[in-house]
Structures are given as structure tokens and as C-alpha cells.
Amino acid sequence: MSGVAESFECLSQRGVDPAAEIYARMFAAHPDTAPLFQRDADGGIKAHMLYEAIEAALDIENPHGYGANLIGCEVVNHQNLGVAPDVFVSFYATMRAVTKTQCGDDWTPSMESGWADLIARVDAIVARRLTP
Ligand code: HEM
16 A cells, blocks of 8 residues: 555545645645635535545556546646646645645655655656646
């Protein structure tokens, strides 16, 4: 199991749902993104978005797999939504910060290196996708 998967397992064992804190921090850091979710009347879009971002994170190690392809496609889709690539990738740093806080003393060096590797891979996928 990757360090990222271990950290999500840790949250589920603690019965923690990180969604509200992740979006609260994202909107605090990027207030201009909040109006972009105007269609999300019941929170279903935000829930599905986080689910897909987590699924992509858990499948990131396969450079040609589902996860890498989703991130490559979504960074372009999000540019059309008005979300800049650097803001897009910041979502993973926000997910890490919240997961680390909510794992507390159970956060491990393997989780730390797993997330560092994930964020480096996301940066590389986005850079490759946006390079003409
Ligand atoms: C700060 C970063 C991000 C912002 C501001 C953002 C913003 C948005 C917005 C406004 C929508 C809804 C658009 C609509 O009304 O249809 C959306 C949908 C979506 N986003 Fe993001 N996004 C971010 C990062 C990501 C990341 C990292 C992923 C996945 C790798 C992702 C995957 C998706 C998916 C799959 C949807 C469609 C959800 C659905 O319609 O059910 N987003 N995003």
C-alpha cells in the first residue's frame, strides 16, 4: 500500500471525512474559485470531484493509467472553467495538508514521502500536458 493510501486508511480508521476542511482551505486560499461552484446546489459536484481526485492519486504510479490520464484531461477542462493550472495542482497540496493534520500522531514518514512523490508526479503530468 502506498503512503498516500495508508494516510486515507488512517482517516477512515479515525472516522474522519476530510472534504469540508479541504474545500474550506481551498476557498480560503483561492476565494475566486468559490463562485465557480454555483451549479453545485447539493454538494454533489464537490463530492464527486474529491472522489475523482483521490482515485487519481491512488492510481498515479502507472504513468499511462487512469489516474495520470484523468489529471491530464482535467487540468485542461479546468482551464476552460477558469481554473489556472497552478491552482488546479494546489488541490493536492491542500489535500495533503488536511490529511496530515487529521492523521495527527499517526502520520508517518512513508505517508510524507508518498505525498511528496504524488505531488511531484502531478506537477510532471500537468507540465507534460501543457507543453506544446
Ligand atoms: C483548486 C483546484 C480546483 C478547482 C478550483 C476546481 C474547480 C472545479 C469546478 C468549479 C467544478 C464544477 C464545474 C461545474 O459546475 O460543472 C469542478 C468539477 C470537477 N473537478 Fe475540479 N477543481 C479543482 C481541482 C480538481 C482536481 C485536482 C481534480 C482531479 C484530478 C478535479 C476533478 C474534477 C471533476 C472530475 C469534476 C466534475 C465533477 C462533476 O461534475 O460531478 N478538480 N472542478
